[in-house]
Amino acid sequence: MMDNHFQSCIPIQKEWDIVAARQQGRDFSKQIGFGAVDQARIATAISELARNIYLYAQKGAICFEYIEDMEHKGIKIIASDEGPGISDISRVMEDGYTTSGGLGAGLPGIKRLMDHFDIYSEEGKGTEVTIQKWLR
Amino acid sequence: MVLEKYKNLLKYYLATKDEGALYRADQFSKRSLQQDISPDEIVQIHIDALQDLYPDLPEEMRLSLHFLLETMISYGIAHQEFRALREKQFELKSEIEVAANMQNTLLNTVIPDDGALDIGAISVAAHQMNGDYYHFINDQKNIGVAIADVIGKGIPAALCMSMIKYALDTFPANLSNPQTILQLLNRVVERNVEPGMFITMFYGYYNQEDHLFHYSSAGHEPGLFYHALSNTFEKIEAKGIVLGVQKDVTYQQYSKYLSIGDMVILFTDGVTECRRGDQFIQKEEIVDVIKEYIHLSAQEMVDQVYRYFERLQDFDLRDDFTLIILRRKY
Numbered sequence: 095m096m097d098n099h100f101q102s103c104i105p106i107q108k109e110w111d112i113v114a115a116r117q118q119g120r121d122f123s124k125q126i127g128f129g130a131v132d133q134a135r136i137a138t139a140i141s142e143l144a145r146n147i148y149l150y151a152q153k154g155a156i157c158f159e160y161i162e163d164m165e166h167k168g169i170k171i172i173a174s175d176e177g178p179g180i181s182d183i184s185r186v187m188e189d190g191y192t193t194s195g196g197l198g199a200g201l202p203g204i205k206r207l208m209d210h211f212d213i214y215s216e217e218g219k220g221t222e223v224t225i226q227k228w229l230r
Numbered sequence: 231m232v233l234e235k236y237k238n239l240l241k242y243y244l245a246t247k248d249e250g251a252l253y254r255a256d257q258f259s260k261r262s263l264q265q266d267i268s269p270d271e272i273v274q275i276h277i278d279a280l281q282d283l284y285p286d287l288p289e290e291m292r293l294s295l296h297f298l299l300e301t302m303i304s305y306g307i308a309h310q311e312f313r314a315l316r317e318k319q320f321e322l323k324s325e326i327e328v329a330a331n332m333q334n335t336l337l338n339t340v341i342p343d344d345g346a347l348d349i350g351a352i353s354v355a356a357h358q359m360n361g362d363y364y365h366f367i368n369d370q371k372n373i374g375v376a377i378a379d380v381i382g383k384g385i386p387a388a389l390c391m392s393m394i395k396y397a398l399d400t401f402p403a404n405l406s407n408p409q410t411i412l413q414l415l416n417r418v419v420e421r422n423v424e425p426g427m428f429i430t431m432f433y434g435y436y437n438q439e440d441h442l443f444h445y446s447s448a449g450h451e452p453g454l455f456y457h458a459l460s461n462t463f464e465k466i467e468a469k470g471i472v473l474g475v476q477k478d479v480t481y482q483q484y485s486k487y488l489s490i491g492d493m494v495i496l497f498t499d500g501v502t503e504c505r506r507g508d509q510f511i512q513k514e515e516i517v518d519v520i521k522e523y524i525h526l527s528a529q530e531m532v533d534q535v536y537r538y539f540e541r542l543q544d545f546d547l548r549d550d551f552t553l554i555i556l557r558r559k560y
């Protein structure tokens with residue numbers, strides 16, 4: 095079993111780092127006990143966050159944390175960067191806003207995959223997205 | 231449990247290759263949709279069932295199924311977004327329905343039925359909200375009729391129409407001169423509507439004592455006069471620029487004497503621009519249809535004419551449709 099404070103970070107700078115972050119997230123969620131579908135969903139969410147860092151902020155990091163409360167255990171992922179930030183968060187959280195255009199992509203898609211989603215961003219300072227998923 | 235059910239179905243199918251099993255698979259997928267099970271989860275159920283049935287599944291097979299699962303994840307998200315959007319759309323629709331009902335109440339007008347004119351009127355929106363408008367004024371001696379059409383459809387057009395209605399309401403009660411009414415309305419529209427939005431309007435006013443019909447038009451679709459004696463139709467020629475384009479406009483006013491049985495037929499371009507396939511209908515067709523129902527009361531006539539054109543357009547109106555018929559009774 096892991097201890098409560100286990101935390102590790104993957105720096106994101108090159109496109110290949112996205113793959114490393116996915117791998118780390120998958121291994122980690124597998125250890126916690128998530129099934130194949132949830133592992134894949136967590137990997138996909140990490141992928142989106144890491145890709146946003148790579149595309150819009152050039153560099154940043156994805157950190158993983160094991161979490162638990164009285165009833166369940168879960169995973170917490172923090173994606174942070176010191177890039178340009180997002181000026182209108184409500185806009186980007188609207189379905190269909192993503193530049194990729196298609197259904198189900200982008201930040202609103204990540205929010206749906208997870209049990210908890212939070213975003214802090216300040217123009218010119220950077221962005222921090224926190225997501226959590228509980229094991230059921 | 232879902233997995234057990236799926237497993238049994240799959241087992242049955244593999245043993246029999248039966249169409250009945252495929253039918254049940256179809257039922258299964260519909261039920262899964264109802265229970266909000268997403269495509270990637272179905273793949274997972276398939277993998278689990280297969281592994282239960284064949285514990286010695288070759289490694290490549292196992293891995294390739296997992297690969298399929300991974301490629302389905304985004305479809306799962308898309309599925310959820312689709313559901314959320316559908317709910318949102320449903321909410322929007324009922325909100326617009328409320329607005330449409332409100333509009334009907336706001337723009338409600340009473341068709342005068344106690345004077346020398348037999349009057350029929352119908353107005354149907356192409357979408358949920360109507361961009362056409364008609365209104366009657368009845369001061370015992372005179373009957374006023376207004377018909378207007380906003381260029382454009384739907385909600386913006388409908389909002390614009392409410393403005394016309396309120397402007398009309400603020401005019402003094404003794405103001406009945408078509409020319410003056412259009413001139414005043416033009417000023418309101420010019421001041422309040424963004425450029426690129428136009429309103430056409432016809433205003434008529436019938437004196438029940440001398441049976442003269444006075445009218446002016448602001449670029450509105452020309453209506454028709456019907457002469458009972460000769461059983462002929464004549465286009466109502468009236469010149470005038472649409473409302474809201476120029477600041478100060480004076481409209482010309484015309485007059486026409488109505489004999490017993492004569493009719494004034496007014497409509498919006500939703501009537502003249504009815505299409506059969508890609509072809510606009512001809513003006514004569516409107517006349518022919520009206521002729522067919524000429525023995526009916528004015529209200530029955532407009533209803534029947536609407537039904538005719540509704541069918542002609544496969545019950546899918548492209549534009550708001552408004553038709554008014556006034557006939558001198560005595």
Ligand SMILES: Nc1ncnc2c1ncn2[C@@H]1O[C@H](COP(=O)(O)OP(=O)(O)O)[C@@H](O)[C@H]1O
Nearest residue numbers: 146147150151177179186192193194200201221
């Ligand atoms: N880390 C970030 N830093 C700055 N801007 C970001 C970041 N993440 C997202 N954005 C902005 O938010 C928008 C929406 O992001 P997202 O929902 O992932 O869709 P997409 O990346 O397909 O455009 C992006 O187009 C970008 O402008």
Ligand SMILES: [Mg+2]
Nearest residue numbers: 142145146200
């Ligand atoms: Mg993105």
